Amino acid sequence: MDFNAALFTQYLIIGIASGALIALIALGYTLVYGIVELINFAHGEVFMMGALFATTVVATVGVTNDSSGVAIVFMAIAALLASMLFSGLLNAGIDRVAYRRLRNAPKLAPLIAAIGISFILQNIAIYWKGSNPITPPSLIPTEYVRYNVLTEWFGLETRIRLRVLDLAVLGVTIPLLIGLTWFVYKTRTGKAMRATAQDRDAAALMGIDVNRTIAYAFLIGGALAGAAGMIAVYYNNSARFQMGFRYGLFAFTAAVLGGIGNLAGSVIGALCIGIVWSMSDGFMSQYIEGWGAGWTPAVIFAVLVLVMIFRPTGLLGEQTVDKV
Amino acid sequence: MAASLAASQRIDVRQDRRDARSKTLWIGGGALLMALYPFLDNALGINRLGSFMAIFVLVILAMGLNIVVGYAGLLDLGYAAFFAIGAYTNAFLTSPTSYFVRNDYIPEFLRHFWPALILSFFTAALFGVLLGAPTLRLRGDYLAIVTLGFGEIVPTFFLNATTITGGTLGINPISAPPAIPFFGGDLRFGASDQRNWYWLMLAVGLLSVFLINRLYDSRLGRSWQAVREDEVAAASMGINLVRTKLLAFGLGASFSGFAGSIYAAAFQYVHPDQFRFSVSIMILAMVILGGLGNIYGVIFGGLLIASFDRILVEVLRDPVQSFGRTFNIPFLENHDLSQDRFLVFGLALVLMMLLRPGGLIPNARRRAEMEPESEEIAAAESESLYDARREQEALAGERA
Numbered sequence: 001m002d003f004n005a006a007l008f009t010q011y012l013i014i015g016i017a018s019g020a021l022i023a024l025i026a027l028g029y030t031l032v033y034g035i036v037e038l039i040n041f042a043h044g045e046v047f048m049m050g051a052l053f054a055t056t057v058v059a060t061v062g063v064t065n066d067s068s069g070v071a072i073v074f075m076a077i078a079a080l081l082a083s084m085l086f087s088g089l090l091n092a093g094i095d096r097v098a099y100r101r102l103r104n105a106p107k108l109a110p111l112i113a114a115i116g117i118s119f120i121l122q123n124i125a126i127y128w129k130g131s132n133p134i135t136p137p138s139l140i141p142t143e144y145v146r147y148n149v150l151t152e153w154f155g156l157e158t159r160i161r162l163r164v165l166d167l168a169v170l171g172v173t174i175p176l177l178i179g180l181t182w183f184v185y186k187t188r189t190g191k192a193m194r195a196t197a198q199d200r201d202a203a204a205l206m207g208i209d210v211n212r213t214i215a216y217a218f219l220i221g222g223a224l225a226g227a228a229g230m231i232a233v234y235y236n237n238s239a240r241f242q243m244g245f246r247y248g249l250f251a252f253t254a255a256v257l258g259g260i261g262n263l264a265g266s267v268i269g270a271l272c273i274g275i276v277w278s279m280s281d282g283f284m285s286q287y288i289e290g291w292g293a294g295w296t297p298a299v300i301f302a303v304l305v306l307v308m309i310f311r312p313t314g315l316l317g318e319q320t321v322d323k324v
Numbered sequence: 325m326a327a328s329l330a331a332s333q334r335i336d337v338r339q340d341r342r343d344a345r346s347k348t349l350w351i352g353g354g355a356l357l358m359a360l361y362p363f364l365d366n367a368l369g370i371n372r373l374g375s376f377m378a379i380f381v382l383v384i385l386a387m388g389l390n391i392v393v394g395y396a397g398l399l400d401l402g403y404a405a406f407f408a409i410g411a412y413t414n415a416f417l418t419s420p421t422s423y424f425v426r427n428d429y430i431p432e433f434l435r436h437f438w439p440a441l442i443l444s445f446f447t448a449a450l451f452g453v454l455l456g457a458p459t460l461r462l463r464g465d466y467l468a469i470v471t472l473g474f475g476e477i478v479p480t481f482f483l484n485a486t487t488i489t490g491g492t493l494g495i496n497p498i499s500a501p502p503a504i505p506f507f508g509g510d511l512r513f514g515a516s517d518q519r520n521w522y523w524l525m526l527a528v529g530l531l532s533v534f535l536i537n538r539l540y541d542s543r544l545g546r547s548w549q550a551v552r553e554d555e556v557a558a559a560s561m562g563i564n565l566v567r568t569k570l571l572a573f574g575l576g577a578s579f580s581g582f583a584g585s586i587y588a589a590a591f592q593y594v595h596p597d598q599f600r601f602s603v604s605i606m607i608l609a610m611v612i613l614g615g616l617g618n619i620y621g622v623i624f625g626g627l628l629i630a631s632f633d634r635i636l637v638e639v640l641r642d643p644v645q646s647f648g649r650t651f652n653i654p655f656l657e658n659h660d661l662s663q664d665r666f667l668v669f670g671l672a673l674v675l676m677m678l679l680r681p682g683g684l685i686p687n688a689r690r691r692a693e694m695e696p697e698s699e700e701i702a703a704a705e706s707e708s709l710y711d712a713r714r715e716q717e718a719l720a721g722e723r724a
Binding site: 037038039098101102105107108109110111112113115116117118119120121122123124126127131245249252253256290292294295297298301302304305308309312 | 397399401458459462464465466468469470472473474476477480481483484486487601602605608609612655663664665666667669670671672673674675677678681
């Protein structure tokens with residue numbers, strides 16, 4: 001079968017949108033790992049809880065796709081901010097309750113605690129929303145669900161579809177990324193975070209409240225995951241207690257691929273993973289017999305294992321040395 | 325000083341001997357009770373032998389994971405993958421419906437339980453070494469994630485490679501061991517001979533306890549602990565780090581493969597969902613709950629969590645629901661305890677890490693590190709290199 005450029009572009013668009021989503025989650029892993037060297041295994045579940053919370057907020061307020069355009073836009077922004085706040089506080093709360101006490105314990109202790117917390121959060125999600133996938137309350141006006149930006153706005157005669165939803169993902173992600181960069185490189189707290197990441201003891205000696213700085217990293221990482229959760233619910237039109245596991249691991253793979261601890265690297269890694277994901281889900285089955293979306297996790301985890309083996313520092317990462 | 329040290333060592337030796345004797349008594353008594361249980365099960369009509377078979381396999385898995393995590397200190401989050409490899413190896417070799425048997429790729433003499441069991445052991449070991457060789461030089465948390473990735477790839481493969489694995493249908497039936505002559509009669513291992521299966525698994529479990537105990541005291545076992553405590557110090561004492569870690573990883577994997585093979589044969593069925601990430605975490609929770617590095621602790625933790633998973637969830641469902649109805653607690657009225665599994669595993673991991681990192685029954689060596697016997701030893705242990713050097717410099721200054 002010949003190379004189908006239109007189909008390829010279509011999956012590229014989906015891949016970039018999913019990549020942007022993954023980037024938001026991956027940044028949470030990177031922020032935390034950069035400072036406390038902890039793989040925050042529960043991060044995927046923080047994302048999932050943000051997603052579930054967003055559905056609750058929208059359902060409670062009661063704005064639906066029949067409401068006026070202004071109400072819908074405000075609702076979307078409010079739900080986004082609410083789930084960011086919720087996930088941020090959840091993540092910082094977990095740090096306060098569990099990880100902070102294990103700061104000086106052997107390195108595997110907080111990792112094991114994080115795995116435990118991820119399971120606890122999944123179970124809480126089952127109590128909260130049941131174990132079956134739920135559909136979020138409809139928010140996007142029906143005429144926009146299948147609306148193709150390329151034909152309607154640019155008048156292009158093409159079968160490639162660029163949905164409003166794809167644009168919305170980028171429209172949320174890009175400002176958040178700019179905001180994060182500004183925060184980390186221009187504010188006092190951001191400077192404190194970078195100092196703590198470099199050398200925790202020296203930072204403490206310089207008068208930085210290390211515990212508070214670490215809490216900020218968890219708060220911001222959690223907030224980004226919450227934003228991703230809100231977007232993911234409407235992008236996929238479903239949510240489930242297990243969604244955090246796959247998204248979380250894909251995002252972690254992205255962070256490792258880009259070089260964990262490196263913010264720009266995480267975004268690049270996330271775009272790569274997003275594109276690999278959508279190609280494997282859709283494009284590959286056109287060319288390889290027996291290929292299906294079921295193979296995607298195997299492909300992504302193979303990327304993870306191979307990167308870990310051959311280039312554990314990732315694409316942009318620096319060499320980290322084990323401290324004796 | 326020297327005299328008192330020798331005296332305390334003498335006391336230690338006597339104490340050790342007494343400990344060993346009471347330990348043997350405990351294990352012997354426990355094993356005897358468990359061996360007699362099938363008669364009780366039959367007499368009282370409990371009908372839980374099938375659950376106990378699964379529990380024994382899970383406990384054996386926990387003992388195997390304890391080698392990797394508890395002894396060698398390598399966090400393996402994909403332990404169920406080796407379990408799956410063992411189970412599927414057995415299924416591929418012995419099931420009449422397997423792709424390889426149908427196409428006559430398997431020689432006749434391999435299509436039986438015992439050769440398949442041995443092959444599963446070595447296949448899992450092979451995969452353990454293949455995964456371990458390039459990854460064991462990684463740092464602890466990276467290794468954990470690589471094993472997790474591997475642990476997800478394996479069931480994904482078994483789920484999607486439908487031509488050879490049957491996908492979601494799984495593979496059945498799987499060949500059972502031939503009858504063993506026993507006091508004139510035969511011990512048969514059909515689907516209805518649960519009692520014999522129970523004894524076989526108990527025997528395998530006890531053999532594992534014996535082997536792992538011998539391993540723990542061996543040169544290799546001591547190197548594992550040395551590597552776990554301090555890699556740099558261990559390497560400078562002449563321990564080959566790569567070889568030691570690889571052996572721990574490979575042995576742990578082969579243990580898991582071996583258990584998987586027996587599990588497949590006992591339940592006559594393999595399915596990709598039996599080997600998901602949550603299984604790896606359940607086994608990890610057993611090891612952590614019981615006590616990292618202490619085989620008896622691990623057995624205890626394994627029995628606790630496995631019996632919750634396989635027995636309590638079912639037994640307690642009706643009482644909990646009727647409790648909810650009596651006291652009008654809507655949450656409990658239709659509550660299915662099998663929904664609480666993740667909560668139990670998660671709480672076991674978190675609470676143990678926060679409150680009792682050594683586990684319910686901690687390893688003696690670890691306890692000694694955490695709770696030194698006397699203040700003198702504690703002070704000596706917490707004395708840093710810096711203090712020692714300063715003292716030395718002060719002494720040198722005095723001499724000058």
